[in-house]
Amino acid sequence: MIHFDFSGRAAVVTGGGKGIGLGIAQRLAGAGAAVAVWDMDPDPLRDSAAGGAFDAIFAVDVTEPAGVEQAVRDTLARLGRIDILVNNAGVAGPTAPTWEYPLAEWDRVIATDLTGVFLCCRAVASVMREQGSGRIVNIASVAGKEGNANACAYSAAKAGVIALTKSLGKELARSGIIVNCVAPAMVQTDLLQEMTSAYIAGVTAKIPMGRLGTVRENADMVAWLCSEACSFSTGAVFDVSGGRATY
Numbered sequence: 001m002i003h004f005d006f007s008g009r010a011a012v013v014t015g016g017g018k019g020i021g022l023g024i025a026q027r028l029a030g031a032g033a034a035v036a037v038w039d040m041d042p043d044p045l046r047d048s049a050a051g052g053a054f055d056a057i058f059a060v061d062v063t064e065p066a067g068v069e070q071a072v073r074d075t076l077a078r079l080g081r082i083d084i085l086v087n088n089a090g091v092a093g094p095t096a097p098t099w100e101y102p103l104a105e106w107d108r109v110i111a112t113d114l115t116g117v118f119l120c121c122r123a124v125a126s127v128m129r130e131q132g133s134g135r136i137v138n139i140a141s142v143a144g145k146e147g148n149a150n151a152c153a154y155s156a157a158k159a160g161v162i163a164l165t166k167s168l169g170k171e172l173a174r175s176g177i178i179v180n181c182v183a184p185a186m187v188q189t190d191l192l193q194e195m196t197s198a199y200i201a202g203v204t205a206k207i208p209m210g211r212l213g214t215v216r217e218n219a220d221m222v223a224w225l226c227s228e229a230c231s232f233s234t235g236a237v238f239d240v241s242g243g244r245a246t247y
Helices: 019-030 048-055 065-079 105-132 152-171 188-192 197-205 215-228
Strands: 010-014 034-039 056-059 086-087 135-140 177-185 237-239
Touching: 010 019, 010 065, 010 105, 019 086, 019 105, 019 215, 034 065, 056 065, 065 105, 065 197, 086 105, 086 215, 105 135, 105 152, 105 177, 105 197, 135 152, 152 177, 152 237, 177 188, 177 215
Parallel strands: 010 034, 010 086, 034 056, 086 135, 135 177, 177 237
Antiparallel strands: none
16 A cells, blocks of 8 residues: 555545545545544444544534534634545435436435535635645546436536536645545445445446445545645546546
């Protein structure tokens, strides 16, 4: 495993209670970062041995503007600064044709997967601008580049995350803040429980490597994007797709 040194740096990972988010939070903490985990349901992490690796664990609903702003204040009070923001919190939503997709589920997925990323970027970017440095990494998806059938809300939200990343990257390009996103193919996490086995099999069949991605593979990519080694890439999309992505 490539070693990065994040000593003296403070990181926020949203949706860090499990899955990819937990793997990313553990990767950054293991490299010396002070890590604050923001999660909708943080109690399982607080009660587990894994939670001891983190400097702060906050209950945060990323769809609530006031809650996000309060989480920023709480994190600054605990860690003193925010050098890294990883926007990972998300939901998959149901799998259904667009003409049958429930309106309430559309609203839920867009609110969490896109608006939540915007709210966190908006709140933390101001902190980073005052510091004159920072790294923001948004977790998108190859579905946002290619569109997955029967996942209209998820695909649309992740496409929005990619565009938001490009826009914010340009806005902050001369500020010392680098903004990028990761576009995984399907990863082995608890989100698979929201999907049918037929849907999972269909998506896996599109991956040339013939398997799902792993949490560690995504965490390693995020760690590089948060490091000083990533210095001339911003507003970019980095695929972790096993060869699926075509552009």
